Amino acid sequence: MKILPVTDPSFAAYGKVVEGYDFGELLRVLDEVSPLPEGVVYVPDQAELKELAVTKLLASNEYGGMPIQMGYCNGHNTKLNCLEYHRDSELNLGTEDFILLVAGRADMENGRLDTGRVKAFLCPAGVMVEVYATTLHYAPCSAKKGQGFKVLIVLPEGTNGPKPETTPLNDEDRTLWACNKWLLAHAESAEAKDGAPVLLDGENIDIAGMI
Numbered sequence: 001m002k003i004l005p006v007t008d009p010s011f012a013a014y015g016k017v018v019e020g021y022d023f024g025e026l027l028r029v030l031d032e033v034s035p036l037p038e039g040v041v042y043v044p045d046q047a048e049l050k051e052l053a054v055t056k057l058l059a060s061n062e063y064g065g066m067p068i069q070m071g072y073c074n075g076h077n078t079k080l081n082c083l084e085y086h087r088d089s090e091l092n093l094g095t096e097d098f099i100l101l102v103a104g105r106a107d108m109e110n111g112r113l114d115t116g117r118v119k120a121f122l123c124p125a126g127v128m129v130e131v132y133a134t135t136l137h138y139a140p141c142s143a144k145k146g147q148g149f150k151v152l153i154v155l156p157e158g159t160n161g162p163k164p165e166t167t168p169l170n171d172e173d174r175t176l177w178a179c180n181k182w183l184l185a186h187a188e189s190a191e192a193k194d195g196a197p198v199l200l201d202g203e204n205i206d207i208a209g210m211i
Contacts, residue, residue: 005121017129042073045069081186088133088156097125097144111171159181160180
């Protein structure tokens with residue numbers, strides 16, 4: 001596996017760089033109000049981020065007027081563990097460089113994914129990327145040994161909230177893990193131990209030796 005920059009043409013299959021915005025204040029507030037744990041923490045919506053002027057721009061321009069949530073995923077991580085997808089794009093922006101491990105939903109076969117199809121992309125600090133709805137992704141990874149990450153996570157309001165009451169009608173329905181969150185877990189992950197569907201085959205990728 002090679003770690004390629006998000007500016008590499010191959011990233012176009014999974015997402016794109018978002019341009020035209022000033023993220024200075026957003027990055028400052030994200031750094032001020034969010035922790036950097038040894039593990040990984042995810043908060044779907046943070047009030048201080050929601051109140052910023054740029055949030056209204058992202059809602060109107062990037063999401064076409066949909067209500068959005070402004071959360072974060074922070075910490076230290078080098079492993080794949082799981083992959084998820086939503087019915088819409090996700091926006092990511094880091095105060096530090098971070099790495100995304102991604103694959104395409106089209107790479108899945110019979111609802112499963114061979115982790116050999118996973119690609120790694122480096123996103124520089126201060127650069128926002130859109131991760132397409134057709135892209136499998138999960139928690140960011142550290143870009144440098146021992147260095148953590150603070151990554152903004154922008155999604156439509158309610159995403160990753162409580163799982164709705166449903167009656168599964170097909171195999172995909174059985175992978176619904178939270179609101180607007182379909183999850184594929186690796187057998188070695190904590191999520192699998194909590195009952196998440198084990199649908200990732202192959203190595204549980206760890207980039208620790210590559211950074």
